[in-house]
Amino acid sequence: MGFFERIGNGFSIGFFSIFYPFKHPRLYVYTLIQAIIMGMTLAFVGMTTITQRLLLTSPNNLFLLGVYVVGYTLGSIVFVGLVRTAVGGYQGKSYGFFQAMELTGKQWFYIFLFTLLNILVNQLPMPTLALVYIPLIFLFSIVSCFFIPVVVFEPTGFFNIIGRSLRYFGRGIIEVIVSLIVAFILMGLLFGTFAFSLISLVGIEQIQLAARGSITWLSLFMPVMWLIVIFGIILWIFGTGLATITPTMYDYLTHDRKNPLN
Numbered sequence: 559m560g561f562f563e564r565i566g567n568g569f570s571i572g573f574f575s576i577f578y579p580f581k582h583p584r585l586y587v588y589t590l591i592q593a594i595i596m597g598m599t600l601a602f603v604g605m606t607t608i609t610q611r612l613l614l615t616s617p618n619n620l621f622l623l624g625v626y627v628v629g630y631t632l633g634s635i636v637f638v639g640l641v642r643t644a645v646g647g648y649q650g651k652s653y654g655f656f657q658a659m660e661l662t663g664k665q666w667f668y669i670f671l672f673t674l675l676n677i678l679v680n681q682l683p684m685p686t687l688a689l690v691y692i693p694l695i696f697l698f699s700i701v702s703c704f705f706i707p708v709v710v711f712e713p714t715g716f717f718n719i720i721g722r723s724l725r726y727f728g729r730g731i732i733e734v735i736v737s738l739i740v741a742f743i744l745m746g747l748l749f750g751t752f753a754f755s756l757i758s759l760v761g762i763e764q765i766q767l768a769a770r771g772s773i774t775w776l777s778l779f780m781p782v783m784w785l786i787v788i789f790g791i792i793l794w795i796f797g798t799g800l801a802t803i804t805p806t807m808y809d810y811l812t813h814d815r816k817n818p819l820n
Contacts (some may be wrong), residue, residue, distance in 0.1 A: 561732070567810070568736025575737065575806045576744060576799030582647050587655070588640035589798040592633045599629025623677070630673045631666075634706065635659055637801070638669075641707050644805035648813075665709050668716050674704060698726045703734060707808035730811045737807065741800045742811045748796060756782060 567667045579585040603626045639658035646653050661669075704723040712722055727734065757765065759782050779786065 564732045565736050567605075568733040569740055571733055571741025571803065571810060572737035572808050575802040576741060576796060578644070578647075578802050579795070579798045582643065584643055584655070585640055585802060586794070586798050588636050588643070589801055592636040593641075593794070593797075595629055595636065596633045599626060599633070603629075609742065625678060627670070627674055630677070631670050634669050634673060635661065636712075637706055638710055640801060641805045641808070642710055642799075644802055645707070645711070645809050648672065648806075648809045655809065660715065661710075665713050668709050669706075669720060671716060672701075676702075700724060703727050703804065704808055707805060711808075711812075724806065726811050730807055733810065734807060737803050741803060745796060745800065748789075748792060752785075755785060759785065 603622050636659065638661060639653075639655065643653050643657040644659075660770050701720050701723045704726040705719065708719045708722045708726070713719065714722075760778060764773070764778055767773050
């Protein structure tokens with residue numbers, strides 16, 4: 559397969575993934591539940607760590623670490639449902655909500671272990687361990703692209719899963735990068751449109767007053783709450799499409815790299 563053909567496939571995967579959930583509305587349920595779980599976890603842990611000024615991995619903060627690991631793991635389990643439902647749709651299969659998230663004991667453990675390792679890596683002290691930190695973050699970012707699909711469909715052992723995830727990324731690196739560029743351009747246009755609309759309706763002078771504390775942010779945004787709600791719904795829709803890139807890419811790499819738009 560030629561270089562430009564792979565770029566074209568990357569564009570196709572990006573656009574196809576963004577709009578694929580319209581054909582399978584159940585995918586929106588998974589991302590909504592995942593957003594609620596992760597949002598509540600991050601809000602609780604974030605506010606507590608800020609007020610206590612503690613690292614998440616501090617010995618005195620094991621409870622918060624446990625909450626974060628459990629919340630992140632549960633969010634990943636919900637993402638399993640999205641991956642299985644999307645890939646099943648490509649293969650003509652249909653899964654029930656709980657059936658789609660069904661995992662064996664080993665798969666639970668793999669996701670839990672990967673979550674724990676990911677958190678520990680992100681909590682390494684950057685100044686003293688920069689040479690270790692940067693490669694580890696890069697490695698985990700690469701592995702994360704295909705870790706859940708491989709756990710679901712190829713659960714052959716933790717380190718084998720990591721190795722397979724890396725190989726899939728290497729095989730589809732051009733398509734992955736191009737599809738993500740497409741997705742983030744669309745998301746950038748969405749955020750840009752929202753920001754422009756918000757500033758136009760509220761006024762830059764009012765925003766400056768809120769920044770100086772002359773008026774509250776709540777009173778500033780209350781009249782345009784309808785716009786914020788609409789933006790949140792559109793963001794949820796596009797976010798679901800963005801999440802669908804992972805199963806779409808996995809199906810593409812495991813089925814002779816067929817362009818999804820063909």
